[in-house]
Amino acid sequence: MCAWDRCRWSWPARKRKANVIRSRTQLLLKIDRVGRYLVSNGNDIVIERAPEASEDDARVFLLGSVLGALLHQRGVLPLHASAIETMYGAVAFAGQVGHGKSTLAAAFHARGYRVLADDVCAISLDVAGQPLVTPAYPQLNLWADALAHLGESKAALRRTRVLTEKYGLPISDHFSTRPVPLCAVYELNTTNSGPPSLGGVTGSAKMWLLRDNTFRLAFLAGMDNSERYMRMVLAVAQRIRTARVSRPCEPFLLDELADLVERDLRASLGSPPQALKSNSEIL
């Protein structure tokens, strides 16, 4: 009849030979052959580029880990996710590297949705406690095979880094520039076989889903903002729909996956709010 539970809020263990040095308000990141980044107080980044590093090399880490550290220092929740704007609000696709976050966002972009963020999705709370996604920069970073799925040619695109087969797809035509209320987070997973499937996540499991998909969660341990972060995860979990989506590794079944998400949005969020309906004609 009466059930209760207590969970320890675990932070990822510190690695012994970490390339990160942290204090409560500062973080120093060292990347071999690229350089060092010092992030302070959520408003200051100093970059010392290694002589052999190109600007592209330096940019990849600046827009990744360094941006993550800055957001954590600001008390913003950076989700490891790509996000799009729908008439229900912002929808984020979270998941580990290679599970198809950016590819799925690109598929929705091809369907006419505006893109909000790629890889790092910055979530903050407004005065009423509503989680908002702040738009990032208008580019989707896609692997060569993902471009093939989408029917895009890589010939005209820029590689994000010389060493990686990742390309930047500019999306300035359909990019949102104002903060959008977050309404759902889908965590992407891959399985060996079977059609794409979707299962809702509720209760405390929602919080763990958000925690497990937080970008650079390890940076938070020992930071001034870690308590604020925990309360924020609960506040965000209360306002959104969360679900896990599984898809086969091969074939990707991109269209089926996008259909599945569209159906779930309609089923779980019902008719879209009037205020949003007026300024978005999609979905």
Next chain:
Amino acid sequence: MGIKARITSIIRRVRRGASQPGVAASAGQSPVETSQSPLKAAIPSPKRTLLSDTTLLQRGKDIPFSQLDDELLAVDAQAGYCYSLNETAGRVWDLIATPMRFDAICSQLRKEYAVDEQTCRREVNVLLQGMLNAGLVQVAE
């Protein structure tokens, strides 16, 4: 000062801060401290408190629970814990906002839920014992 020198001096400062446990401790409840010493934080050593009908029970700490789907959830950020209660456990938490006797808690629950007396007393006892051990509930003087 050049950037390199500036970074080096900051690294030194950061390292010094991190290697002195006294710095973190004197700055109040440091999240690092609590997250790395799990058993020291919120749990006194497990002990059995005998609950009799007349034992007065009340909340041990006033942390706000909020509804998340069909659970009540609270984050005790300082201690680094997350608590979840189902509906009936949440009702008990409501009742002990002011000190309440064990038998009164049980009889109130029996008015609200279809449950026999023995089951009710046993379950409420297990719940309160657990919450007592976690410091969430205390025996009122």
